[in-house]
Amino acid sequence: MKNLRKGLKIAILTMAAVTFTTGFATTDVEAATSPKLSKTAATVMVGKTNTLKATLNGKAVTKVTWSTSNKAIATVSTKGVVSGKKAGTVSIKAKVSGKTLTCKVTVKNPVTVTAAPKLDKTALALKVGNTSTLKATVNGSTTSKVTWTTSNKSIATVTTNGIVKGLTAGNAKITAKVNGKAVNCTVTVTKTTSAIETTAKANMTTYKQFMNDVVKYTNEYRAKNGRKAVTMDNTLALVASYRSVEMAQKDVLSHTRPDGSKFYDLAKKYGVSYTFIGENIGAYQMSAKEVVDDWYNSAGHRANMLSANYTKIGIGVGVTSDGYYYWTQIFKG
DSSP states (O other): OHHHHHHHHHHHHHHHHHHHHHHHHHHHSOOOOOOEESOSEEEEEBTOEEEOOEEETTEEOOOOEEEESOTTTEEEOTTOEEEEOSSEEEEEEEEETTEEEEEEEEEEOOOOOOOOOEESOSEEEEETTOEEEOOEEETTEEOSOOEEEESOTTTEEEOTTOEEEEOSSEEEEEEEEETTEEEEEEEEEEOOOOHHHHHHHHHHHHTHHHHHHHHHHHHHHHHHTTOOOOEEOHHHHHHHHHHHHHHHHHTOOOSBOTTSOBHHHHHHHTTOOOSSEEEEEEESOOSHHHHHHHHHTSHHHHHHHHOTTOOEEEEEEEEOTTSOEEEEEEEEO
């Protein structure tokens, strides 16, 4: 009986030990949880990628079956790499251990940051009547999608191809606009200097003494006749010099210019304003005294010299190819 009880006791102790051990094993093993995706919603740009990852109990899962609801919008590789194809929305699915996980992926077009346009010139000098072409580039590439405008159509115009033309002397701003962004070029238009004008300006220096002497002798005659003195006007002197040069070049003495216009038309071109204006011309006199005396001794020329309507005078001297002088007096009041 004692032996039986001892065996039972052992048996009970043994069962207790088994029960204890079984209980310890149960608490040591964590129950499996559901798989997860690293993202349930994601955004990817067209041409770019975004990687999704599947995990189970916090550890990466490699046995995943990936699929996409629309390959035209986004594809997914066997490693969960999502590639954006075109703008839209797709469902990327990951099948792990018989469970399907879903990530909503939005594919967007990349945001294009358009650089401001650039012009090949930011400043442009033009002569009246001349043209020059401006070129616009964006990110170093020539673009034809440009809207061209001018701030002053009377000074400079611009075509749809960027061709700028100078019309009158002055400044204008040419603007090139691309994708709402603008860039400017400042255009300075100046008068065209002809060969005659260049010579006329040079003669104003070369024959300055002749010019001063003509004014001197003219004022002596005016004083003798009770008239106030006239004073030299530089713009009138340029017009008078121009007249003398153009006559000397053709060796023709005439109040009608080579182009058929008159001296006062030339004066207007140079911005001369007047109420009264007159011209005396002469040829082949070899000194200022000689030409002034000749004018004074001619009734029509003397009337111009002594007119009370005049307060300003311009003198011009031109020289023929064989050395003879052409003289011009222009009066204004």
